Amino acid sequence: MLRDTIKKAQIAAMKAGEKERLHAVRLILAKIKDRDIEQRGSSAEIADDDLVTDVLQKMAKQRRESITMYEEGGRTELAAQEKSELAVIEEFLPQQMDEAETRAAIDQVKADTGAEGMKDMGKVMAELKARHGATLDMSKASALVKAAFS
Structure with a gap:
């Protein structure tokens, strides 16, 4: 532990x-x-x-x-x-995901949840935290999610 x-x-x-x-x-x-x-x-x-x-x-x-x-x-x-x-x-801390891995995880979550726009950002962020919470810097992920939807 x-x-x-x-x-x-x-x-x-x-x-x-x-x-x-x-x-x-x-x-x-x-x-x-x-x-x-x-x-x-x-x-x-x-x-x-x-x-x-x-x-x-x-x-x-x-x-x-x-x-x-x-x-x-x-x-x-x-x-x-x-x-x-x-x-x-x-x-x-566990090894954090790099930017490429974070983008791949975001794309996977977007595909799995069917997220299409900014209105789905909360759903994507919640799923990212559930799947990768320990290995993902959520503040960096938030910026990447915003960029993925724009």
């Missing part, structure tokens, strides 16, 4: 004395624990690896946005810190 892999990475970072990596792994584990607490009240049961992957994807997205803002604001030291955290987060 992905959660166990992350916990092992924490122990390895502690033993190796890698402070930055340890900090990033602890952030990941804290976010996962927060998500676990949120899920306690929910009746919907989510597979553990799906939950962890979702947390990691959101963390990666936040880091990318922060990097852009820090670089635009001239705060290179903060951008560098975010980049190092992003590198650790991406180690645990």
